[in-house]
Amino acid sequence: MSGKRKSCSFGCGPGQVCQRQVLASTIFVPPFSSTVANCDGGDRGISREITIHLLNSNGGTAMTETGRLLGSGKEAEVFEYGALALKLYRPTARKASSFREAANLSILERLTLPTPKVHAVGEFDGRWGVLMDRVPSSCFADQFVSMAGKAQLEEMVQLHRSIHEKPGDGLPSLMARLSARIRRAEGLDAASRKRLLLELDTLPDGDRVCHGDFHPWNIHGSGQGFMIVDWLDACCGNPLADVCRTYVLLHHAMPDRAMDYVEAYASLTGSEVSGILAWLPPIAAARLTEGVANENDELLRLAGLNP
Incomplete structure (x- = not known):
């Protein structure tokens, strides 16, 4: 590159080389x-x-x-x-x-x-x-998928619980996000949308850190070297809702592991499986806004609606 050029928005001015x-x-x-x-x-x-x-x-x-x-x-x-x-x-x-x-x-x-x-x-x-x-190159999903053992399930659950132990002060409200997404989700008639919003209002709010997209592909490293990525949807709310979100994701990718995960989390934390699955209708309906058309029929069923 030769000659003068205009400064870019990050200060690369004349005389500084920006390489292709x-x-x-x-x-x-x-x-x-x-x-x-x-x-x-x-x-x-x-x-x-x-x-x-x-x-x-x-x-x-x-x-x-x-x-x-x-x-x-x-x-x-x-x-x-x-x-x-x-x-x-x-x-x-x-x-x-x-x-x-x-x-x-x-x-x-x-x-x-x-x-x-x-x-x-x-x-x-x-x-x-x-x-x-940069996080470790090794992806926890490799172990989770290939070994499909109890140890990997428990490691993931323990990591999830460690997130939920932290206060979510300063993060966006999970309840507000779910409500907003249900309101704009396509494929819902007025009656279904109203029912889902009323159901959401009956669920208990929380004040813990929730990842919002916790699954094996967002975990890297192993043991004490774990790193968790993709925090765009992190929020403050009820940990059981966050676990239910993981259930929805696993239900599509690895349906045979989804309920195992819920049961393992419930066992480790003393939570009720029913308390986790109570979040299923609003969590599934909210995912309809994420541009995953190949999951829509499945999400509608999980939300208790007929596709």
């Missing part, structure tokens, strides 16, 4: 996730070019890095960025998504939960994203 980068893709897309971070899979031989401009941690100095595409999902892609990871939301995603996830992670950081630390938020090559710590 070729990112060799390694993609793994789980069967139900909206986004995936750092979940390595088989190389499909896809490559792409992307220009990334970002201020480094010292402030003011533009830098670029070259890295692989580590993970891809419906809403975002995650790239290597030096020793860090860059999560880029799709061009169609709202700007607010990147700031929301960064804000959630900032709140969770002070709770000493095993989450990536945020380093920057900004616009990269026309897409908004979050620069964060």
Whole structure:
């Protein structure tokens, strides 16, 4: 590149070089996730070019890095960025998504939960994203799927409980989010929508951290080295609702493990299975807003409605 160019929104001014980068893709897309971070899979031989401009941690100095595409999902892609990871939301995603996830992670950081630390938020090559710590490349889902044993189930349940032990102060309200999504969900008639909202109002609210998308593909590492990713939908609410959300996700991806998970969580925490499944109608109905058309019939059945 030669000649002068205009400064970009992150301060790459005249005389500073912004390199074109070729990112060799390694993609793994789980069967139900909206986004995936750092979940390595088989190389499909896809490559792409992307220009990334970002201020480094010292402030003011533009830098670029070259890295692989580590993970891809419906809403975002995650790239290597030096020793860090860059999560880029799709061009169609709202700007607010990147700031929301960064804000959630900032709140969770002070709770000493095993989450990536945020380093920057900004616009990269026309897409908004979050620069964060890179998590271990090993994905817990590999063990969870291949071994299908009680040990993996219990590890996941214990990790989920550790999230729910933390206060959710500062995070968005789970009840408000469910209500808003039910109100805009497609495929619901007025009577069904009203019934679901009334049913939601009868359920007990809570004040604990809820992940909002907790499943094996959002867990990386093992043992004491676990890291949990994809906190866009983190909220403050009742942990049993969060477990029910995991049940809905597993019910689609691994139906034979879904109820096992609910029972294992109930056993570990002294909760009632019925208390978890009481959240099923509103949780399933709220997922109708997530653009998962292949699940809609199943979600309507789980919500107690006939597709």
